[in-house]
Amino acid sequence: xxxxxxxxxxxxxxxxxVRTKLIYLVYLVPTMILLxxxxxxxxxxxxARVLLIDNDASKLSAELIGKFEHSKYFAxxxxxxxxxxxxxxMKQAKIDAIxxxxxxxxxxxxxxxxxxxxIFVDGSFPMRALTxxxxxxxxxxxxxxxxxxxxxxxxxxxxxxRTLFNQAMRDEDAIVPGLIGLVxxxxxxxxSTLLIVKEKEKGTIFNFYASPLSKSEFLAAxxxxxxxxxxxxxxxxxxxxLYIFEVPxxxxxxxxxxxxxxxxxxxxxxxxxxxxITKRQIVAxxxxxxxxxxxxxxxxxxxxxxxxxxxxxxxxxxxFPVMYYNHIIYDTFLIGQGFASQKNILYLAILVGxxxxxxxxxxxxxxxxxx
Amino acid sequence: MxxxxxxxxxxxxxxxxxxxxxxxxxxxxxxxxxxxxGAGIAVKPxxxxxxxxxxxxxxxxxxxxxxxxxxxxxxxxxxxxxxxLRKAIFNKxxxxxxxxxxxxxxxxxxxxxxxxxxxxxSTAAAxxxxxxxxxxxxxxxxxxxxxxxxxxxxxxxxxxxxxxMFISLAELLSVITLLSVILTAMVFVKEKEDGxxxxxxxxxxxxKIIILAKSLSQVxxxxxxxxxxxxxxxxxxxxxxxxxxxxxxxxxxFFYILSSAGIGLxxxxxxxxxxxxxxxxxxxxxxxxxxxxxxxxxxxxxxxxQKLSLFSxxxxxxxxxxxxxxxxxxxxxxxxxxxxxxxxxxxxxxxGFKKIGKLF
Numbered sequence: 001x002x003x004x005x006x007x008x009x010x011x012x013x014x015x016x017x018v019r020t021k022l023i024y025l026v027y028l029v030p031t032m033i034l035l036x037x038x039x040x041x042x043x044x045x046x047x048a049r050v051l052l053i054d055n056d057a058s059k060l061s062a063e064l065i066g067k068f069e070h071s072k073y074f075a076x077x078x079x080x081x082x083x084x085x086x087x088x089x090m091k092q093a094k095i096d097a098i099x100x101x102x103x104x105x106x107x108x109x110x111x112x113x114x115x116x117x118x119i120f121v122d123g124s125f126p127m128r129a130l131t132x133x134x135x136x137x138x139x140x141x142x143x144x145x146x147x148x149x150x151x152x153x154x155x156x157x158x159x160x161x162r163t164l165f166n167q168a169m170r171d172e173d174a175i176v177p178g179l180i181g182l183v184x185x186x187x188x189x190x191x192s193t194l195l196i197v198k199e200k201e202k203g204t205i206f207n208f209y210a211s212p213l214s215k216s217e218f219l220a221a222x223x224x225x226x227x228x229x230x231x232x233x234x235x236x237x238x239x240x241x242l243y244i245f246e247v248p249x250x251x252x253x254x255x256x257x258x259x260x261x262x263x264x265x266x267x268x269x270x271x272x273x274x275x276x277i278t279k280r281q282i283v284a285x286x287x288x289x290x291x292x293x294x295x296x297x298x299x300x301x302x303x304x305x306x307x308x309x310x311x312x313x314x315x316x317x318x319x320f321p322v323m324y325y326n327h328i329i330y331d332t333f334l335i336g337q338g339f340a341s342q343k344n345i346l347y348l349a350i351l352v353g354x355x356x357x358x359x360x361x362x363x364x365x366x367x368x369x370x371x
Numbered sequence: 372m373x374x375x376x377x378x379x380x381x382x383x384x385x386x387x388x389x390x391x392x393x394x395x396x397x398x399x400x401x402x403x404x405x406x407x408x409g410a411g412i413a414v415k416p417x418x419x420x421x422x423x424x425x426x427x428x429x430x431x432x433x434x435x436x437x438x439x440x441x442x443x444x445x446x447x448x449x450x451x452x453x454x455x456l457r458k459a460i461f462n463k464x465x466x467x468x469x470x471x472x473x474x475x476x477x478x479x480x481x482x483x484x485x486x487x488x489x490x491x492x493s494t495a496a497a498x499x500x501x502x503x504x505x506x507x508x509x510x511x512x513x514x515x516x517x518x519x520x521x522x523x524x525x526x527x528x529x530x531x532x533x534x535x536m537f538i539s540l541a542e543l544l545s546v547i548t549l550l551s552v553i554l555t556a557m558v559f560v561k562e563k564e565d566g567x568x569x570x571x572x573x574x575x576x577x578x579k580i581i582i583l584a585k586s587l588s589q590v591x592x593x594x595x596x597x598x599x600x601x602x603x604x605x606x607x608x609x610x611x612x613x614x615x616x617x618x619x620x621x622x623x624x625f626f627y628i629l630s631s632a633g634i635g636l637x638x639x640x641x642x643x644x645x646x647x648x649x650x651x652x653x654x655x656x657x658x659x660x661x662x663x664x665x666x667x668x669x670x671x672x673x674x675x676x677q678k679l680s681l682f683s684x685x686x687x688x689x690x691x692x693x694x695x696x697x698x699x700x701x702x703x704x705x706x707x708x709x710x711x712x713x714x715x716x717x718x719x720x721x722x723g724f725k726k727i728g729k730l731f
Contacts (some may be wrong), residue, residue, distance in 0.1 A: 023511045025650040032657055040661035045673045075670070090527065091700045093690055096668075116523050123526035124697040126537045134504045137522055141511070143660050149640060158480070159501060160486050165495040175504045190653075202564070275713060279394065281645040282557045286396040289549065294404065305492075307420045307464055328462060332493055335461055343462045 005213060009221035017225060026191065030183045030233050031240065036247050038176050047075040048132045051086055054078065058106035060147075067143050068099075073135045088128045090122050097121045097132050110146070133288050165334040172245040177333040178302035180237050181326040184260060185267050186292045192271030193288040195222045196366070197278050208368070215368050223268055230268075234260040240365045241333070250336030255344065259328045264350050266321050267292070269358035295320040301327075321354045351352075375576045379584035383558060387592060390532040397554075400546045401596040405604045411538025419502050421447040422456050422465040436469070438509045457490070466492045467502055524672075528614070528697040532538035536611040540696060543600050544689055547593060548656055551628045555589045555635025556648045559727060564644055568730075582727055585633050586720075593628045594621070605696075614699025623691050623705075623712055630716035634659075636723025640730060659683045664690065684719070687711030 052068060054061050077095075086098050100118040108115040119136055123129045166173040199205040208218055234257065241247045249256075249321045271288055278284040299306075299317035304329075306317055306327075317323050324347040331337055331344055341347065388394060421444055425432050436447050448465070450456040459465040468490035478485040489506065491499045562568040571581060598621065605611045634655055642648045661667075662676060663685035669677055680686050691708030694700040 025647070025654065026644075029650055029653055032654055036657045036661045040667060045668060048668075049670060087527075088704075091694070091698045092704050093397040093698065093700075094695060119522055119524040121524065122698070123528045124537070124693045125668075129526050133524055133526070137508075137524065138504055141508075141521060158484055158486050159489055159507060159510060161491060162487040163491045163499065186653075190649055191646070194649075198645070205661050280390060280393070282553075282561070283390065283392045283396060285553065285645060285649045286393065286400075290396065290399065290404065294407065297406065301463075305463070305466060307418075307466060309418070329496055330463070337461055341462065 002217065006217050006221050006224075010224055013221055014225040016069050017229075020363055026187070026229050027233065027236060029190075030187045030237060033183050033186070034176070034179050034237060034240050035244070037179050037182075038172060038240075045128055045131045045135070046072055048097065048135065049082075049095045050074050050076045050097045050099060050136065051089065052076050052078050053080065053086065053098065053100045055082075055103040056105035060106040060109060061101045064140065064143050066099065068138050071135075071139060072138075072310070086120075090120070093124075095120075095122070096128070097136060099136060101103060165330075173334060175246050175302060176241045176245045176247050177329045178300050178326055180241065180260075181263075181300050181322050182296040182302070182330055183237060184230070184233065184292075184325075185270075185296045185322055186289075188226065188264050188267040189271035189274075189288050189292050190285070191230075192223065192226050192268045193274045193284045194281055195226070195272065196275040197281050197284045200279060201281055206241065215363060215366055217304075218368075219272070219363065219366070223272065226268060227264060230264045231261060234264065247333055249333055251332035252338035253332070255328065255338050255348075256332040259325060259332075259348060259351065262348070262355060263321065263325045266351065266355045266358060267301065269355060269362055273358055273362040273365070276362055295322055299323055301330075321351060324350050324354075372577065372580060375583045376580050379576075379581055380588050383585050383588035384592070387554075387588070397550060397592070397596060398599075400550060401543075401600040402604055403598055404546060405539050405543045406608055408542035409535045409604070409609055417442055419444050419467060420465045421445065421467045421469065422450050422459055423447050423469040423471070424450050424453055424456050426469045426473045427471050430476055431479050432471040432475065435510065438512075443505060453554060460490055460492055463492065466499065467506075481692065524574070528699070535609045536605070536696075539605055539609055540611070540692060541689070543597070543605065544685065544692060545660060546600075547597055547624070547628060548631055548660065548685060549652070550596070551589065551593045551631035551634045552652050552656060553648065554592065554639065555586050555632045556638040556642065557645065558585050558589055559636070559639035560642055560645055560648050563639075578728060579724075582724060586636060586724075589635070590625070590628050590632050593631075594625055595626050597621075597628070611696060613696060615695035615705075616702065618693060619702060620695045623688060623695070623709065626709070626712040626716040627684055627688040630712065630719045633716070633719030633721070633723035636720070636727045640723070640726040659685050662686065677680075681711075682715070684712055684715040687715070 050068060052065055053230075054065060065076070065078060068074045081089075083100070086095070089095050090098065098118075098120040100120075102115055102117065105115050105117075117140065119133070121129045121133045121136075194203070198207070213221075238256065242249055270291060274284050274287050274291070278287060283320070295316075298304075299313070299320050300322045301317075306323055309317055327347050328344055331341065337344065381637055417540065418441070421436075421439055423432075423436060439447055447469070450459065450468075453470060456465070456468045456470070460468050470488040470490070472486075472488065475485050486511070489503075491503060544706045559568075562571065571578075601617075601620070606613060635652075638648055638651045638655065658679075660683075662672075662680040662683040664680065669680050669686070672680065687708045687710075691705060691712065694705060694708065
């Protein structure tokens, strides 16, 4: 390795990066992704549009309706429309759910007879439907328990629940750390994927073929500037998570830093590998999106916990680096076990393995000759 | 005029077909990618892992545990003591921990209030919230408290809240957005980078015709991809019901793709090389996707965001597509979606067209 040569080449690379005026996108894209997803993904549903059809118009039904009106989860409308009309409203996507209180609801209840209450939820967005359903059922059951307590029915078993890591059940705490894993996978890979394929398409790669520069020197010169740029991103994301989203940080910053730098290296080498095997920039971009965005979402544990996966998806999740990194990130932010956890150490070692594998394969495939 | 349009159009389609890896990648997006997303993600409590410590020696506690079963829960796993259980939760091997202490059975038998301790990993906030309500229902049912109200819940249009169909459709809509923006922008930027753009300026052909033919060729490629995807993956592999009109969906898709192509043209006018296209595309598409209501219902957003969402063409497309597929909304009631997509589609396309036209 001749460091002066590398330095000179690196300077050239760096100047080229800066000259493409959109260099600020290097930081803008990660920031945007984090802000938009962080604010954008709300798994909790508020102001669900519930249509209440009260066929009873009694004191009890009014009491029940009051429970809906006083909840932040619902924006109820009270109406006496026919079921047909209500269904049409749902087909027009104007309401999410219909609750029908049957006639002589109060009378039957006071006589201790059972009465059936109809709930119809729009299932087009399944997760939202389940959430709204559980809110509605919870609200009614709570009201029923209150009434039951008045009538002398007392529950014998109580649940004493403690929520760990995210006591307030904030969506931000649950999602933002996972997003860091997503951002640091996409952004560096997208930048490095064009590094070599661009020269191939333009023909400037022949400069490298003809120069006395060795393969490893070439790669070092290509990767170091991008690596340094994204090392800043690591801190940027940390600050955003902590101060904009107010996610608590309970673990070791050193662990966060080391794991993140390593992860950026992995992401860069994924981009590099694609850059080496493709011949056209457009293919490289599309391929990079495929191999980063999909696993970044599916197998990161943001939307679905790894422990809940089964069969193929469980195996696939273990084949991508994002799951291991996210485990460490959630640990450093919310759990705080740090180096004391053997699982963290194991996963860190696995990340090193991923980097070495990708980088070695990439170096082997890169040829310093005409093809 | 018409001849030069057709020639350019066919040339662009051939150029696309001549890059086998690109054709493969686009096909992958429209088929396997949509399939994998649909089959792989389920954003509802499924296979939730439960661990428990039972200090009571069985009986009531085991009866309660027997209520947790598939597909919502994996078989509860026994732990010797609370420390091991906690460790498993901290390592994310277990999501919900249940502890029955020694007092539990005694109190229950004597008719006193018995307490179950539950530890929840709430990083998966959605899953643990719904898990907790399952838990409450199970215990409520177990106690056979005769509540005077019986709830009959129906999920219309998608009875089992089956997420395959929904996620696959949502994924397809994202794929369409991504590809129609990137492919359209690439077609122009590549010429800029190669320098063939300057050659075109010298040609005696009207620039407008070239822009039209080049961008419409990409629109057609995306539309064909969409039809392939709907046919093979959504209707065939996932057996999604098609409650509305197929052609209404194709028409809606056409206008949506046109609006994305307009964004692509704008990016092509601004960007100098492909790296900038990739970055700009992500930068512009993220807000469009997030204001579309696919992740957060629009009425639950901040009021300012609700107003902004009116400018996201995906908002009209996604709700229109949902309505056609699931709700089976009649053609008359679909007009807001068509109006939104057409208006934004024509405006965005016109703007992009003007913007890139200035380069001639």
